[in-house]
Amino acid sequence: MMAVKKISISLPEETLDEIARLAEREGLSVSAWLTQAAGHAIRREAATTPGALIAAAS
Template sequence: MTAKVTLSFTDETIEDARRYAERDGMSLSAWIDQAAREKALRELFNAHADVVRRAGHDRLEKHALDDAREVEMVRSEFRGRRAAQR
């Protein structure tokens, strides 16, 4: 599903976004959607890492970060998004 929204950006931000979207062969909307999704995933991942640290599992954190299933899940999410946008 796609939602239409009205957003405001600084001139510098929108110029950069347009340039990067063109470089990546994407529409501006698709590029901004991807950028927002990547930021949301980083926020979720960082929140998870904070919980692990607070729980005292610091020694396990490196292993969790290196877990091949988690890495593949993130890669699949990005690949799926890119494929759907083209």
């Protein structure tokens, strides 16, 4: 299992509500949904930035 670290973030209430709605629709926890979204953003950045040394989460 991958090591995890708990963090505290601040989000606009409307953003969190939408994230929670999407996570529920996909059968995921908010944490899992945010992890997937971050992984997608990391992979997109790595693909568009030549030579980027970014470890993308799956």
